[in-house]
Amino acid sequence: MKIIGLKSIVIVAALVGVIGCQNAQKADSSNSEEAKVTLRSTFQDDFLIGTALSAGQIMGNNELESELIAREFNCVTPENVMKFMLIHPQPDSFNFELPDKLVALAEKNDQEVIGHTLAWHSQVPNWLFEDENGELVDSLTLYSRMKEHIDMVVGRYKGRIKGWDVLNEALNEDGSFRNSKFYQISGTGYIYKAFEYANAADPEMELYYNDYNMHNQAKVDGAVRIAKMLQDRGIRIDGIGMQGHWSLNYPSQEQLESSIKKISDLGLQVMITELDIDVLPNPYNITGANISDNFKASKEANPYVDGLPDSVNQLHANKYESLFKIFYKYKDNIDRVTFWGVHDGHSWKNNWPARGRTNYCLIFDRQYQPKLAYEKIIAIGEEKE
Ligand code: XIL
Numbered sequence: 001m002k003i004i005g006l007k008s009i010v011i012v013a014a015l016v017g018v019i020g021c022q023n024a025q026k027a028d029s030s031n032s033e034e035a036k037v038t039l040r041s042t043f044q045d046d047f048l049i050g051t052a053l054s055a056g057q058i059m060g061n062n063e064l065e066s067e068l069i070a071r072e073f074n075c076v077t078p079e080n081v082m083k084f085m086l087i088h089p090q091p092d093s094f095n096f097e098l099p100d101k102l103v104a105l106a107e108k109n110d111q112e113v114i115g116h117t118l119a120w121h122s123q124v125p126n127w128l129f130e131d132e133n134g135e136l137v138d139s140l141t142l143y144s145r146m147k148e149h150i151d152m153v154v155g156r157y158k159g160r161i162k163g164w165d166v167l168n169e170a171l172n173e174d175g176s177f178r179n180s181k182f183y184q185i186s187g188t189g190y191i192y193k194a195f196e197y198a199n200a201a202d203p204e205m206e207l208y209y210n211d212y213n214m215h216n217q218a219k220v221d222g223a224v225r226i227a228k229m230l231q232d233r234g235i236r237i238d239g240i241g242m243q244g245h246w247s248l249n250y251p252s253q254e255q256l257e258s259s260i261k262k263i264s265d266l267g268l269q270v271m272i273t274e275l276d277i278d279v280l281p282n283p284y285n286i287t288g289a290n291i292s293d294n295f296k297a298s299k300e301a302n303p304y305v306d307g308l309p310d311s312v313n314q315l316h317a318n319k320y321e322s323l324f325k326i327f328y329k330y331k332d333n334i335d336r337v338t339f340w341g342v343h344d345g346h347s348w349k350n351n352w353p354a355r356g357r358t359n360y361c362l363i364f365d366r367q368y369q370p371k372l373a374y375e376k377i378i379a380i381g382e383e384k385e
Helices: 006-018 024-034 055-059 063-072 097-108 139-156 181-186 189-201 217-232 253-265 310-329 372-383
Strands: 048-053 075-078 112-119 163-168 206-211 239-242 245-247 269-278 334-339
Touching (some): 048 112, 097 112, 112 189, 189 217, 239 253, 310 372
Parallel strands (some): 048 075, 239 269
16 A cells, blocks of 8 residues: 655655745755655555675675665665575584674664575585585485574574575476485475475564576476475465566566466465676576576677666666566565665676676666666656656
8 A cells, every 4th residue: 555655755845845944954955855766765665675785785894885775775685694505504603693794784774684595506515415425315314404404594583584585496497396415315305394494493484485587487387386385285485586687688578477477376475586687698598597507708798898888778777667567567466676786896797607797787886876777667666656
């Protein structure tokens, strides 16, 4: 429900300024504060607007960056610091310093926190899967290690985290199960256990499945199958995250709408979880975000080192505009839109799928200034008033 629209705030602010305020100067400055248009204020009644924070951003190393993060976003996901390998590198050692800081920072900024991620085949230490001889452990051993991890990590932030990406990237492109070490050891057993343990550790928080290339219908069908498997056993799942690692050429409107509907039809929330629009050439011919893909950089695949041509910036903005039109159309189904990074200077797409490129995926530039895409997104929010 819309409580008060942005335009109304501006009009009220203007009127207050006009109608006999003794201290005009003071009134002006407080009104302009109130009327400041941001992403989080523009979409506050529609969906959360999130970003991913790096270690440096959690530490608050750069004041301008910190101010931007607090101003524009009402939700944060740790880009790396809660991943298994970072938070629990050895059986007996946990790194909670940065995750603790992240949660405290979010509380200070009045932002929700999304935990990322509990069961994922990447950025996970080998000890989780292996015995002292380096052989894969049996499923019961894996489950008890998973339970210990989930109890410890989820339990620590109980009541302070809105939801966790419980399971990340468990599918192949054809919707079959990825042959990860989790799967080799337990088949689909680990999937049930991850959700069961997460629910037990914090019954109030939301539980999500998250994956890339979810505009691919075979893959979203696989995600729907996972959700149904859980639901059939009475295990809770609240939402499915579509990682938005997309480019100027995909996804199509039809693909995106079809995926949103398939997820919503299960009664689950849809989340756009890792949004960035790649503008660089793709000679590797890959889509998605399989982080183990690694190609050699070349001049041809890195053409905009000295700046992005206006024509490409325009395409980038148009793509964001068309995506946000769809997000807004499905605002009753979409709970959150999270960008994967704050600004172009700190996007993982500068180093993936080839290292050392200059990419322009996000909606703030390297000087922390809003790009054309930002203006177009805000305009969608304004039009709806
Ligand atoms: C990426 C981070 O952005 C990088 O800093 C890190 O080096 C690799 O992982 N899918 C996910 C995210 O779920 O966690 C990944 O994040 C990108 C793909």
